[in-house]
Amino acid sequence: MQKALDGTLTEEERLAWQDWLQQHPGDLALYEEQALITRLLEKMPEEEPPAHLEGQIMRSIRNKQRNNHSIGQLIFQRQEDPMAPKYRWLLLGAAAIVIIAVVISRFYPSTPDSTTQGTIGAVQKADKFDSGQMSAGDVTLTDSELQQLLQNEVVQRIVADQKLMAALQTMDSKALAALQTLDGRAIEALQSLDGRAIAAMQTLDARSIAALQTLDGKAIAALQTLDAKSIAALQTVDAKSIPALQALDGKAIAALQSMDGKAIAALQTLDVKAIGALQSLDARSIAALQTVDARSIPALQSLDGKAIAALQSLDARSIAALHSLDARTIASMQTAEGKATVE
Amino acid sequence: MIELQEAELVSRCRNGDDRAFAELVSCYQKPVYNLALRITRSGALAEEVTQSTFVKVYERFGSFKTGLSLFSWIYRIAMNEAINEYRRGKRRSSLDETRIMSAAEPSFELAEAIQEALMQLKPDDRALIVLRHFQNLGYREIAVIMDRSESRIKSQLFRARSSLKIILARLGVTNEE
CATH class of the missing domain: 1.10.1740.10 (RNA polymerase sigma factor, region 2, helix turn helix motif)
Structure with a gap:
């Protein structure tokens, strides 16, 4: 019938179709109904867009270019898929560092004394940043914004941290290219970080940086979806969580990057208690959790410290079984005095 | 292009x-x-x-x-x-x-009725009708745009047209005049 409606039947098919309709009056009625609608729809006129629309679109693009604070080309910017807040935080921290490094490389292109470190003006520029991966021309922040950024207390603390800056220097061109897609919103997010978050961030080591290097533009786009609530939640993550985050490998990162809006929405409902529970997870638990899907998140949110301890004894097979648990079962598990293992 | x-x-x-x-x-x-x-x-x-x-x-x-x-x-x-x-x-x-x-402004009364009927469809069905019948896109292209299989597009389109027929009948449109 579809081919008949589309007018794509061969002559042979058309004859067969006509025979069929003669013998099946129900189908004939249905076909005529569909054909009528098809013909009616074909009568609808096409409208011309208003003459001013094209100019209006191009103006908005130019405004976008002017207002965009991206480092690097806007063209490599945002995509839709968001990702886990916990991981976003890691990204955000690294992004902030890169922004700072770029700013420094622009404002302090030649360090007068390579042995002097500890203040913004004296930070030694990493060899990596001398390699042409980023140039002053890539930085599109305005001078006032740069000054504001440089004067930011958070920025000054990060720059003064030699270990962090050394870790930063392990970033390769791919990671830098990805991070260059960050826009002004990342700056705002940076400025919303408090001392605790910065302290946690300063524990990032070379391994974390290596994980970050697996990020693509999609992951970066996720960063830009952070809202105030997520930032606040992320600020509850402390240094203890960082080693757990560092246990994430390329596969886990890829899995996180595939999270859809529903899963993200679920993650954004995590409260301080849930964050606290998450912080008690060790590397083994993290590995097990990497197999958990979005459906399991609401159930996980009801877990307390005792349940977490029990969960830490589970292996991957048990985790698979856990996927079928609902919130009610979880509640009953929590009364089982640590005997809550799943066969 | x-x-x-x-x-x-x-x-x-x-x-x-x-x-x-x-x-x-x-x-x-x-x-x-x-x-x-x-x-x-x-x-x-x-x-x-x-x-x-x-x-x-x-x-x-x-x-x-x-x-x-x-x-x-x-x-x-x-x-x-x-x-x-x-x-x-x-x-x-x-x-x-x-x-x-x-x-x-629809350029004639029938078009107005059709647009009114379209507005009574679910937005997703409306988009499908528009892509197929106003933009004349093929099923494969529509499947890519709507991120669904071709067969699902075809069956959804069939149902959307049936719904449109019922709505148009309610609006008094039963033929092409």
Whole structure:
């Protein structure tokens, strides 16, 4: 019938179709109904867009270019898929560092004394940043914004941290290219970080940086979806969580990057208690959790410290079984005095 | 637009060539505007959707994979923008009824009835009808745009047309006159 409606039947098919309709009056009625609608729809006129629309679109693009604070080309910017807040935080921290490094490389292109470190003006520029991966021309922040950024207390603390800056220097061109897609919103997010978050961030080591290097533009786009609530939640993550985050490998990162809006929405409902529970997870638990899907998140949110301890004894097979648990079962598990293992 | 020209245009846009982007806008603004107009039934909203679609296209060129159809990619963004704008407009409609009702004027009575019937379909079904019957896209292209299988598109289209027939009958349209 579809081919008949589309007018794509061969002559042979058309004859067969006509025979069929003669013998099946129900189908004939249905076909005529569909054909009528098809013909009616074909009568609808096409409208011309208003003459001013094209100019209006191009103006908005130019405004976008002017207002965009991206480092690097806007063209490599945002995509839709968001990702886990916990991981976003890691990204955000690294992004902030890169922004700072770029700013420094622009404002302090030649360090007068390579042995002097500890203040913004004296930070030694990493060899990596001398390699042409980023140039002053890539930085599109305005001078006032740069000054504001440089004067930011958070920025000054990060720059003064030699270990962090050394870790930063392990970033390769791919990671830098990805991070260059960050826009002004990342700056705002940076400025919303408090001392605790910065302290946690300063524990990032070379391994974390290596994980970050697996990020693509999609992951970066996720960063830009952070809202105030997520930032606040992320600020509850402390240094203890960082080693757990560092246990994430390329596969886990890829899995996180595939999270859809529903899963993200679920993650954004995590409260301080849930964050606290998450912080008690060790590397083994993290590995097990990497197999958990979005459906399991609401159930996980009801877990307390005792349940977490029990969960830490589970292996991957048990985790698979856990996927079928609902919130009610979880509640009953929590009364089982640590005997809550799943066969 | 043939494939090579499209690839060249994409490459120029990615290199930040504003004139290339202007060409792209010029090439696709009419179908995007019409798609938005049929989904929102409002000239003003259709303008907004067309504008925001191209801004998003500009922002997201980095995520566009060569090998895919640029046309389908733009349409997917436009369709999502139009459906979202329609839903936002619907929520606003109790406060700003005139804005929604001041749609582009249908050029004749039957068109008005058809547009009215279309508005009574679910936005998703409406988008499907528009893509197939107003934009004359093939099932494969629609499947790419709507991220569904061709067979699902065909069956959904069949159901959408049946619903449209029932709505049109309620509006007194039973034939082509």
